[in-house]
Amino acid sequence: MPLRSLLLRKKMGKSKLLTALRTEIRRLGYSYRTEQAYTNWVKRFVYFHKLKHPKDMTEPEVVGFLNYLANEKNVAASTQNQALCAIVFLYKHILQQPLDELEDLKRAKRPQILPVVLTEMEAKRVLDEMHGVPALTAKLMYGSGMRVSEVLRLRIQDLDFEYHQITVRAGKGLKDRMTMMPEALVILLKKQVKRCEFLHKKDLAEGFGEVLLPNALSVKYPNAGKEFKWQYLFPSQYRRKDPRSGFKHRYHISTTKVQRAVKKAAFSAKVMKKVTSHVFRHSFATHLLRNGYDIRTVQELLGHKNVDTTMVYTHILNRGGRGVKSPIDRG
Numbered sequence: 001m002p003l004r005s006l007l008l009r010k011k012m013g014k015s016k017l018l019t020a021l022r023t024e025i026r027r028l029g030y031s032y033r034t035e036q037a038y039t040n041w042v043k044r045f046v047y048f049h050k051l052k053h054p055k056d057m058t059e060p061e062v063v064g065f066l067n068y069l070a071n072e073k074n075v076a077a078s079t080q081n082q083a084l085c086a087i088v089f090l091y092k093h094i095l096q097q098p099l100d101e102l103e104d105l106k107r108a109k110r111p112q113i114l115p116v117v118l119t120e121m122e123a124k125r126v127l128d129e130m131h132g133v134p135a136l137t138a139k140l141m142y143g144s145g146m147r148v149s150e151v152l153r154l155r156i157q158d159l160d161f162e163y164h165q166i167t168v169r170a171g172k173g174l175k176d177r178m179t180m181m182p183e184a185l186v187i188l189l190k191k192q193v194k195r196c197e198f199l200h201k202k203d204l205a206e207g208f209g210e211v212l213l214p215n216a217l218s219v220k221y222p223n224a225g226k227e228f229k230w231q232y233l234f235p236s237q238y239r240r241k242d243p244r245s246g247f248k249h250r251y252h253i254s255t256t257k258v259q260r261a262v263k264k265a266a267f268s269a270k271v272m273k274k275v276t277s278h279v280f281r282h283s284f285a286t287h288l289l290r291n292g293y294d295i296r297t298v299q300e301l302l303g304h305k306n307v308d309t310t311m312v313y314t315h316i317l318n319r320g321g322r323g324v325k326s327p328i329d330r331g
Contacts, residue, residue: 142280
């Protein structure tokens with residue numbers, strides 16, 4: 001890469017604009033991944049327009065960049081939408097110049113793809129091939145409908161063994177919700193809590209044992225981060241520095257570790273479907289509907305804002321060909 005381009009990238013990385021963007025994202029409680037994604041999209045937007053400052057650009061430049069992504073780069077609809085969200089956030093929260101309607105925006109085509117769903121037997125076969133902590137996280141996804149990120153962010157206090165329920169904090173859309181605690185997992189979860197307690201005591205004895213708290217709770221409750229109830233249910237094997245604050249603590253295990261374990265288990269179980277951790281969430285919803293549970297109940301457990309999102313699972317319940325019997329089967 002030419003020296004001038006490297007210098008421009010370095011300058012952009014330290015700009016006041018990006019600093020303000022990161023600060024506002026953190027203030028609103030967005031995840032570190034969202035912070036990374038939004039920052040990268042703003043950089044790409046600025047580089048696309050040859051380092052022109054966003055305050056000097058309006059809707060035509062925004063549309064030009066987004067159309068370039070769809071027409072020239074052939075990005076997926078979700079990718080283009082993420083770029084749009086990042087730029088809209090920039091203009092609304094940082095520049096205080098909300099964008100008007102982007103009339104000439106060419107939306108990337110969103111393919112109509114039904115989610116992959118395992119049969120109950122397939123789900124059992126995959127889970128039987130998993131072991132240790134990844135197995136418990138996968139069972140929680142299938143047993144409660146949580147996303148992998150929601151499972152890994154669980155803290156000890158989010159488990160209610162008395163009422164057999166789990167609190168999902170700051171899920172999609174930064175909303176809390178309640179979901180079920182499968183009875184079959186109660187003993188395993190209690191054992192996991194005991195492991196966490198042992199590890200926490202060990203960390204405290206070594207001068208650590210404090211975790212980062214959501215939002216500004218650490219300011220309001222300075223010593224709460226050392227309390228056991230705030231520890232992650234699935235702590236990492238190692239202590240690492242937080243990329244935002246530099247604070248060294250024991251974070252939760254990575255999603256990559258779980259995804260790899262799921263993929264390996266599906267291969268060993270000889271399941272000929274594209275199995276990811278999210279497939280367990282799809283299977284949870286589909287199997288509940290098949291067993292006669294109300295769609296509104298399933299919507300609430302999944303945390304869907306709109307019931308139309310949950311309705312997609314009703315299409316999977318229909319037999320192939322919308323339940324029509326093939327003529328070759330008649331006779």
